[in-house]
Amino acid sequence: MSFWLILGGGFILYLVIKAMKQPSEKKEQNSRSVDKTKYNQSPVNIRTASVRDPDDDEEDDDDGFATFTISYGRQEPKSKNKSAGRWVPANESVTINGDVVTKGNFYFGGRLSSLDGYGTEASLVDNSLTIVKKPVTYEDESLGYWPKYNSISKGCRGAYLSWLASGRDDPQVPTGYVFIYFYGLERRILVDSVKNQVGDSEFTCLFEEIVRLKNIYGGNRSFLNYSTHLLEIMCLLRPGVVSDPDLEKNPKQDSLLVKYRIAKAVNEGEPISASIALAWLKIIPTYNMRKPARRCAYEFGQLFFRRYSKVYENGIVVKPNKTRLKIEYWPASSSLRGVKIPHENLPDPINLKTPTSKLIKLAEECTEALDGYSRYLGKEHTSRTDIAALLLLPDDLSDIGETLGLGKFKRWAESCIVKDDGIVEFNELWQFTRNSLPVKVGKRETDFIQAMVDKSGFGLAPDARYHQAKPSQDGKLVLFRNGHGKAFNPSDSFNEVGMILRLGVVVATIDSHVHESEVHLLRTLIDSDNRLSKIEKESMNAYLTWRLNSPPNISGLKAALENLSQKAKALVSKVLIRVALADGKIDTVEIKQLEKLYVLLGLDKTLLSGDIHTLRTEVISPNIEAASKINLGSKAHSNEFQLDEGILAVHESQTEDVKSLLSAIFVDEAPEEELPPESESVEEEELGIDAMHYGLYEILISKNMWSLSEVDEQCKKLGLMASGAIEAINEWAFEKTGQPVLEESSDSIYIDQEIAEELEG
Numbered sequence: 196m197s198f199w200l201i202l203g204g205g206f207i208l209y210l211v212i213k214a215m216k217q218p219s220e221k222k223e224q225n226s227r228s229v230d231k232t233k234y235n236q237s238p239v240n241i242r243t244a245s246v247r248d249p250d251d252d253e254e255d256d257d258d259g260f261a262t263f264t265i266s267y268g269r270q271e272p273k274s275k276n277k278s279a280g281r282w283v284p285a286n287e288s289v290t291i292n293g294d295v296v297t298k299g300n301f302y303f304g305g306r307l308s309s310l311d312g313y314g315t316e317a318s319l320v321d322n323s324l325t326i327v328k329k330p331v332t333y334e335d336e337s338l339g340y341w342p343k344y345n346s347i348s349k350g351c352r353g354a355y356l357s358w359l360a361s362g363r364d365d366p367q368v369p370t371g372y373v374f375i376y377f378y379g380l381e382r383r384i385l386v387d388s389v390k391n392q393v394g395d396s397e398f399t400c401l402f403e404e405i406v407r408l409k410n411i412y413g414g415n416r417s418f419l420n421y422s423t424h425l426l427e428i429m430c431l432l433r434p435g436v437v438s439d440p441d442l443e444k445n446p447k448q449d450s451l452l453v454k455y456r457i458a459k460a461v462n463e464g465e466p467i468s469a470s471i472a473l474a475w476l477k478i479i480p481t482y483n484m485r486k487p488a489r490r491c492a493y494e495f496g497q498l499f500f501r502r503y504s505k506v507y508e509n510g511i512v513v514k515p516n517k518t519r520l521k522i523e524y525w526p527a528s529s530s531l532r533g534v535k536i537p538h539e540n541l542p543d544p545i546n547l548k549t550p551t552s553k554l555i556k557l558a559e560e561c562t563e564a565l566d567g568y569s570r571y572l573g574k575e576h577t578s579r580t581d582i583a584a585l586l587l588l589p590d591d592l593s594d595i596g597e598t599l600g601l602g603k604f605k606r607w608a609e610s611c612i613v614k615d616d617g618i619v620e621f622n623e624l625w626q627f628t629r630n631s632l633p634v635k636v637g638k639r640e641t642d643f644i645q646a647m648v649d650k651s652g653f654g655l656a657p658d659a660r661y662h663q664a665k666p667s668q669d670g671k672l673v674l675f676r677n678g679h680g681k682a683f684n685p686s687d688s689f690n691e692v693g694m695i696l697r698l699g700v701v702v703a704t705i706d707s708h709v710h711e712s713e714v715h716l717l718r719t720l721i722d723s724d725n726r727l728s729k730i731e732k733e734s735m736n737a738y739l740t741w742r743l744n745s746p747p748n749i750s751g752l753k754a755a756l757e758n759l760s761q762k763a764k765a766l767v768s769k770v771l772i773r774v775a776l777a778d779g780k781i782d783t784v785e786i787k788q789l790e791k792l793y794v795l796l797g798l799d800k801t802l803l804s805g806d807i808h809t810l811r812t813e814v815i816s817p818n819i820e821a822a823s824k825i826n827l828g829s830k831a832h833s834n835e836f837q838l839d840e841g842i843l844a845v846h847e848s849q850t851e852d853v854k855s856l857l858s859a860i861f862v863d864e865a866p867e868e869e870l871p872p873e874s875e876s877v878e879e880e881e882l883g884i885d886a887m888h889y890g891l892y893e894i895l896i897s898k899n900m901w902s903l904s905e906v907d908e909q910c911k912k913l914g915l916m917a918s919g920a921i922e923a924i925n926e927w928a929f930e931k932t933g934q935p936v937l938e939e940s941s942d943s944i945y946i947d948q949e950i951a952e953e954l955e956g
């Protein structure tokens with residue numbers, strides 16, 4: 196018998212010592228975290244010798260013993276305040292120890308038990324407890340992990356009441372005081388409102404108060420999490436009363452609200468909307484959004500919405516599954532352990548493979564589309580409003596590009612087309628790139644302005660891709676509406692007409708004056724050719740305007756003409772003479788220039804006079820005029836040039852001679868040797884690693900761990916050897932941070948996310 200008494204006494208003593216040694220779990224307030232296992236622990240009631248709290252001025256019971264609760268902070272002092280705890284509304288003023296608290300929103304009195312029946316409500320302001328007035332920034336060791344008003348020190352109670360009587364908006368206040376206040380709001384919402392003791396107007400005010408606190412104190416991760424979860428619960432409890440779109444736009448991975456929205460839609464057989472689909476994507480446990488999606492969150496969201504709607508129209512329809520949705524809430528307050536949230540019996544489709552795989556596939560496509568844009572923004576001194584950035588946006592987001600910077604260029608371009616037929620100075624257009632004017636216009640500059648014009652929905656002449664000519668730094672350009680489009684592929688007729696226009700302008704500008712009839716003739720050549728598409732005609736008209744407003748240029752023609760047959764050269768000579776005669780006359784200067792062109796063609800210049808006479812004295816019958824359907828003048832003069840079948844035969848001829856002429860002559864200069872894009876080489880130099888290995892690195896950091904077979908598969912897609920790639924990435928990481936970013940085990944690769952964050956700057 197004595198053995199069992201000794202054993203029992205020893206066990207009780209063990210419980211007492213263990214309970215009294217339990218740490219207060221004093222932690223830094225800015226790193227407060229949740230340990231869910233602690234919510235299931237009950238305080239231990241022990242009958243033992245009286246223990247006095249140094250801050251407690253009250254007397255003990257007459258029997259010399261005290262019943263106290265060992266909690267996770269300091270022990271609770273006894274209070275003689277017998278008044279029942281009550282909720283003080285926001286519009287009620289209360290005087291506490293001489294200070295007037297005007298904004299309410301807290302529990303006040305002496306008796307209000309925790310929800311589980313152990314101890315007193317943590318937020319209850321007991322006006323019978325002594326305080327020492329302190330500034331709101333005061334704190335001591337009593338302000339532990341789960342602070343309670345009645346167990347913190349006199350000084351902390353004084354500091355808390357000072358904060359309560361203030362605007363409650365000092366960001367420097369210790370977070371423990373904010374939590375004590377938050378505990379009261381939490382109880383009012385989770386307990387009183389569920390019992391229908393809170394009207395909708397007060398419920399809305401409580402919601403707004405928590406949003407306000409979150410905006411001020413959300414820098415503390417713990418408070419951010421607790422306040423976010425409570426706001427979500429409020430949206431679930433009274434969906435028609437309160438809402439916050441941001442909770443669904445930027446959900447946390449354990450978002451109760453998003454899970455409920457998905458479950459509700461699935462249960463009712465409704466399509467998953469684009470906004471809910473994006474929120475679902477963000478909380479899929481097995482998926483981590485990659486850097487472009489995180490860095491360009493707004494652009495990614497917009498792109499996802501648009502492509503999702505395009506592919507799935509109204510949205511994906513998901514069949515209800517058997518797994519049930521659990522709405523569980525882990526309160527911040529230790530006084531609310533075991534709180535139950537009423538909710539519907541709904542399916543939980545969050546982990547269903549078919550819908551999540553569709554969302555992930557679409558997300559990866561959007562991520563790839565934004566990769567170049569994201570890389571650009573990752574460089575120093577870059578901005579979303581840079582034209583270079585906007586040009587990297589996918590076409591789906593052209594309206595965003597217009598809002599951020601291209602809109603101004605589009606308005607300017609349209610006004611130039613209306614006022615000046617699209618003719619602009621090169622330096623005027625270049626200023627919209629926000630770069631300094633280049634000394635020489637090379638391929639890089641040409642590609643840049645062409646991309647800017649294309650992105651804005653316009654066309655440009657000369658367009659090096661189609662007109663075989665390039666602009667000059669001190670020259671002009673011509674803009675036209677709609678542009679060539681991505682699918683544009685110039686026809687043989689397009690190139691034929693371009694050759695004729697080039698030669699025609701050379702002749703038309705011989706006397707330094709271009710006659711209206713000459714321009715009319717050349718325009719008619721374009722508009723009358725039914726083989727040209729509408730886009731080709733618009734492009735050729737812009738090209739002609741550019742040629743007429745640029746210095747004559749015959750560079751590159753001589754070499755191209757030398758290999759032509761005599762028949763082809765004769766056809767070219769007729770073109771030149773007919774354009775010269777378009778204004779109804781031909782003077783000495785024009786004849787001399789034509790002689791030079793004859794020499795360039797390798798023709799006998801003494802034949803020029805006879806050719807002019809022959810063409811000028813041709814009898815133009817009404818039948819030929821009707822056949823051509825072209826009349827260049829309103830008045831018929833005997834010496835006025837008419838477009839006849841001869842000029843049309845030049846670009847309608849299918850002979851090999853003419854084909855060789857057309858393919859060779861429409862060239863200004865030999866094309867420049869293409870160089871690798873500067874952006875790529877500069878980017879690799881800045882990164883310190885080549886683009887292919889960096890691409891693999893960005894894929895790998897999307898997860899915390901990969902199997903070796905998965906890494907090998909990713910490497911094969913990029914044409915890399917896994918072992919060499921891992922070594923290259925780690926060498927790069929070591930140079931940047933002094934630590935490797937990839938850790939290899941026997942069958943897995945682990946990613947050090949802290950090093951990854953450091954590498955990303």
